[in-house]
Amino acid sequence: MSTVVGATHPYIASLLNGCESGHDQLSWLGERRAAALERANALAVPTTRDEEWRFTDITPLTRVPFQPAVAVPHPGADDVAKFIIPEAGVRLTFVDGMFAPELSANAGLPYGVVVTSLAAGLATHGSVIERHLARHARFEQDVFAALNTARLRDGALVWVAKNQQCPTPVQLLFLSTQKAVAAYPRCLVVAEAGAELTLVEEYASLVDNAYFTDAVTEVAIGDGAQVRHVRLQREARDAFHIATCAVALAKDANYASHAITLGARISRHDLSVRQGGEGAEARLDGLTLIGGRQLADTHTLLDHGRPNGRSRQLHKCIVGGAAHAVFSGKIAVAPGAQLTDSAQESRNLLLSNKAHVDTKPQLEIFADDVKCAHGATVGQLEAEHLFYLQSRGLSEQRARNLLTYAFGAEVIDGIPVPSLVEQLEETVLAETQSAE
Amino acid sequence: MTDIEAETAPRGLNEDIIRLISAKKHEPEWLLELRLKAYRHWLTMAEPGWPNVKYPKIDFQNVIYYSAPKPKKLKSMDEVDPELLRTFEKLGVPMNERAALAGVAVDVIFDSVSVATTYKQKLAEVGVIFCSISEAVRDHPDLVRKYLGTVVPPGDNYYAALNSAVFTDGSFCFIPKGVKCPMELSTYFRINTQESGQFERTLIIAEEGASVSYLEGCTAPKFDSNQLHAAVVELVALDDADIKYSTVQNWYAGNEQGVGGIYNFVTKRGLCKGANSKISWTQVETGSAITWKYPSCVLLGDNSIGEFYSVALTNHHQQADTGTKMVHIGRNTRSRIISKGISAGQSNNSYRGLVKIGARAEGARNFSQCDSMLIGTKCGANTFPYIQVHNNSAKVEHEATTSKIGEDQLFYLAQRGIGAEEAVSMIINGFCRDVFQQLPMEFAVEATKLLGLKLEGSVG
Numbered sequence: 087m088s089t090v091v092g093a094t095h096p097y098i099a100s101l102l103n104g105c106e107s108g109h110d111q112l113s114w115l116g117e118r119r120a121a122a123l124e125r126a127n128a129l130a131v132p133t134t135r136d137e138e139w140r141f142t143d144i145t146p147l148t149r150v151p152f153q154p155a156v157a158v159p160h161p162g163a164d165d166v167a168k169f170i171i172p173e174a175g176v177r178l179t180f181v182d183g184m185f186a187p188e189l190s191a192n193a194g195l196p197y198g199v200v201v202t203s204l205a206a207g208l209a210t211h212g213s214v215i216e217r218h219l220a221r222h223a224r225f226e227q228d229v230f231a232a233l234n235t236a237r238l239r240d241g242a243l244v245w246v247a248k249n250q251q252c253p254t255p256v257q258l259l260f261l262s263t264q265k266a267v268a269a270y271p272r273c274l275v276v277a278e279a280g281a282e283l284t285l286v287e288e289y290a291s292l293v294d295n296a297y298f299t300d301a302v303t304e305v306a307i308g309d310g311a312q313v314r315h316v317r318l319q320r321e322a323r324d325a326f327h328i329a330t331c332a333v334a335l336a337k338d339a340n341y342a343s344h345a346i347t348l349g350a351r352i353s354r355h356d357l358s359v360r361q362g363g364e365g366a367e368a369r370l371d372g373l374t375l376i377g378g379r380q381l382a383d384t385h386t387l388l389d390h391g392r393p394n395g396r397s398r399q400l401h402k403c404i405v406g407g408a409a410h411a412v413f414s415g416k417i418a419v420a421p422g423a424q425l426t427d428s429a430q431e432s433r434n435l436l437l438s439n440k441a442h443v444d445t446k447p448q449l450e451i452f453a454d455d456v457k458c459a460h461g462a463t464v465g466q467l468e469a470e471h472l473f474y475l476q477s478r479g480l481s482e483q484r485a486r487n488l489l490t491y492a493f494g495a496e497v498i499d500g501i502p503v504p505s506l507v508e509q510l511e512e513t514v515l516a517e518t519q520s521a522e
Numbered sequence: 523m524t525d526i527e528a529e530t531a532p533r534g535l536n537e538d539i540i541r542l543i544s545a546k547k548h549e550p551e552w553l554l555e556l557r558l559k560a561y562r563h564w565l566t567m568a569e570p571g572w573p574n575v576k577y578p579k580i581d582f583q584n585v586i587y588y589s590a591p592k593p594k595k596l597k598s599m600d601e602v603d604p605e606l607l608r609t610f611e612k613l614g615v616p617m618n619e620r621a622a623l624a625g626v627a628v629d630v631i632f633d634s635v636s637v638a639t640t641y642k643q644k645l646a647e648v649g650v651i652f653c654s655i656s657e658a659v660r661d662h663p664d665l666v667r668k669y670l671g672t673v674v675p676p677g678d679n680y681y682a683a684l685n686s687a688v689f690t691d692g693s694f695c696f697i698p699k700g701v702k703c704p705m706e707l708s709t710y711f712r713i714n715t716q717e718s719g720q721f722e723r724t725l726i727i728a729e730e731g732a733s734v735s736y737l738e739g740c741t742a743p744k745f746d747s748n749q750l751h752a753a754v755v756e757l758v759a760l761d762d763a764d765i766k767y768s769t770v771q772n773w774y775a776g777n778e779q780g781v782g783g784i785y786n787f788v789t790k791r792g793l794c795k796g797a798n799s800k801i802s803w804t805q806v807e808t809g810s811a812i813t814w815k816y817p818s819c820v821l822l823g824d825n826s827i828g829e830f831y832s833v834a835l836t837n838h839h840q841q842a843d844t845g846t847k848m849v850h851i852g853r854n855t856r857s858r859i860i861s862k863g864i865s866a867g868q869s870n871n872s873y874r875g876l877v878k879i880g881a882r883a884e885g886a887r888n889f890s891q892c893d894s895m896l897i898g899t900k901c902g903a904n905t906f907p908y909i910q911v912h913n914n915s916a917k918v919e920h921e922a923t924t925s926k927i928g929e930d931q932l933f934y935l936a937q938r939g940i941g942a943e944e945a946v947s948m949i950i951n952g953f954c955r956d957v958f959q960q961l962p963m964e965f966a967v968e969a970t971k972l973l974g975l976k977l978e979g980s981v982g
Binding site for chain 1: 572879881894896897898899900901902903904905906907908909910911912913914915916917918919920921922923924925926
């Protein structure tokens with residue numbers, strides 16, 4: 087029984103306070119948690135001196151020694167109602183990192199689709215979990231992924247059997263309700279060969295407090311399987327949100343991500359997509375809409391490891407107030423990954439003169455017969471566009487709002503869940519409407 | 523190997539060596555102080571590890587920091603050591619002929635000390651000062667003192683600090699107010715003595731309304747052991763001034779197995795100090811085992827313009843990590859970046875650039891385009907652009923593509939009776955056209971040939 091002794095970094099030590107390894111009944115799980123704990127102990131909190139964290143200063147986070155929730159709150163069904171997506175046939179709700187079955191719903195799933203808590207899933211689908219859990223989200227160099235893995239107690243398991251289709255979207259809802267609490271949400275999504283799934287992963291809050299979410303999501307997509315993944319981050323404005331999402335694509339797999347970032351004081355989303363099989367296809371859409379003093383950082387990696395891969399990425403940021411948006415997107419093409427076709431766009435709109443953006447699109451190409459391109463723009467609304475709308479009788483303010491809304495709508499319209507599109511359009515409209 | 527007796531300092535670096543260099547050059551006290559300060563700062567610094575290049579650790583104590591050909595007073599080109607002239611002949615640089623034909627003044631740097639300077643007279647008539655930096659220190663100490671180290675401070679980075687401590691020669695160029703330099707200024711740098719690190723220092727100042735075009739070209743003979751080259755180039759443009767700096771770099775890149783070759787760790791930076799000033803960098807990088815250089819523009823003056831045009835070609839085991847930095851500080855500043863990278867063989871070619879728009883840079887505008895071409899399956903091409911925008915009235919655009927030479931393009935040309943080798947050369951030249959157009963004519967011709975030569979045999 088090894089308790090934590092001496093994490094090298096004092097803040098990590100405070101986060102790991104009380105975290106023990108060795109209690110797991112399953113040896114493989116115990117080993118993985120112990121390895122993660124060891125790494126978490128060895129790693130330090132990243133600073134702006136680390137290249138990957140150059141623009142994101144997380145010092146405000148390190149001022150509070152967040153601890154996992156002790157008392158389990160019981161929010162009422164009414165509190166949760168506004169987060170419910172009507173299309174979703176099944177919903178798992180987690181409160182402060184703990185599974186809340188009373189707030190979850192299951193309208194009956196077809197044979198071959200499993201949506202359950204990890205703890206319950208271990209009994210029935212142990213081998214699937216063993217094959218994938220902590221195998222895709224690498225924690226060797228990532229202190230937050232290591233922390234999440236070391237703190238792993240429960241989470242969500244979504245499994246779709248070979249050639250099965252999940253008819254309705256699956257909703258995973260992570261709610262925070264307490265101040266100074268750290269939650270370590272964990273999702274494991276496995277789509278076996280030929281399966282199809284639409285997933286909505288949402289992070290939200292019932293309170294306006296400072297809390298910390300350190301999430302890890304792993305998505306494994308089998309040969310020819312298809313996963314549409316909507317990720318909605320609307321944490322409280324004072325919260326901290328650091329998330330890692332690792333996606334593994336097999337041969338001819340298809341993955342579409344729609345990541346919307348609205349909340350948190352400081353947020354970070356690390357999305358890595360690895361093409362481990364030929365002919366895999368990925369589409370990554372992202373929208374960051376922030377204002378005030380928010381900081382939102384998105385890091386993506388598209389790793390084309392095999393030939394004939396295809397990827398399309400569109401990341402947009404709308405930055406108002408004195409907010410700061412960061413985007414770093416890497417497209418890597420491994421030696422031998424011929425005929426890769428990859429395109430990436432980073433579009434940034436600055437609404438105020440205190441807002442700022444750091445964007446870093448990167449290409450790392452080691453194969454010659456490829457087509458790769460990236461583009462980045464930063465600017466404000468086009469004067470000509472504004473003029474055109476004004477010539478049609480719109481006030482300048484209204485024209486501005488309309489154009490800003492349209493800028494964000496391009497990403498939102500791609501979301502495969504109609505009620506969510508509607509809801510988000512309203513949010514964007516509300517956020518971008520300055521007084522008319 | 524050329525056999526000119528060189529007066530060399532012992533290997534290694536310490537304060538005594540710096541004092542020796544300073545004494546040899548009869549330098550004033552303030553310059554020695556600057557060198558020592560830079561050296562002491564350098565001692566506290568660590569070698570940068572972030573570039574995307576790999577090389578064995580450099581032993582800075584195993585470098586000769588000073589070597590000079592025996593001093594001779596030369597009145598004309600005829601008196602130049604025939605041995606030296608023959609070396610130039612071998613390099614295919616008939617300097618005197620070239621100078622006469624092209625009307626180019628050549629300040630010959632042969633192992634760190636200026637041996638002959640031509641056309642000085644003609645330049646002096648309009649008040650242009652073009653001489654070696656040692657002469658400038660002696661003859662125009664106030665000018666040198668006023669500007670040296672203002673664009674690249676002695677502690678700027680590891681190699682700039684090293685250069686500031688031990689620089690031995692380089693060029694100095696001063697264009698007074700309102701003068702348009704009547705000819706293109708050119709320096710041929712060459713590295714000669716085995717393992718003598720070259721630490722040139724170039725300082726170009728264009729006063730109000732002045733303009734100048736400066737050419738830098740480089741070749742080096744074949745040596746097996748790696749040579750370190752850490753130059754610093756500083757440009758200062760005052761109000762309405764215009765500086766155009768062009769480079770063709772073809773230093774020894776090592777053999778096909780990647781043994782030998784020059785390490786080119788250069789700091790080049792231009793300061794658009796005055797309003798409406800303009801600095802333009804054009805480079806064709808084909809040589810060196812490792813190229814690590816980011817010619818940059820600091821756009822301080824309102825309405826100032828920075829430009830960067832680059833072709834970087836790597837073959838065999840060459841590594842290049844190059845790009846530019848455009849720092850927009852003044853209002854309505856504009857910058858343009860066109861970078862073309864070509865990788866062949868087992869080489870690795872990276873573009874690394876920064877576009878930074880400061881909070882006060884109202885109406886700033888940037889356009890960047892970085893295209894890469896890969897020839898063969900074992901090479902790599904990377905793009906790392908950093909874009910930092912702190913002003914919402916700025917407009918920044920960046921685009922990058924990676925491609926290869928199309929089969930259909932080759933087929934089309936083959937069908938027209940053009941052989942594969944020549945077709946590739948034509949396509950490459952087309953790919954680089956936007957950059958070659960910026961080069962002065964002689965350089966453009968040379969660069970076109972150079973690329974063809976460098977890629978010989980790399981396309982089957």
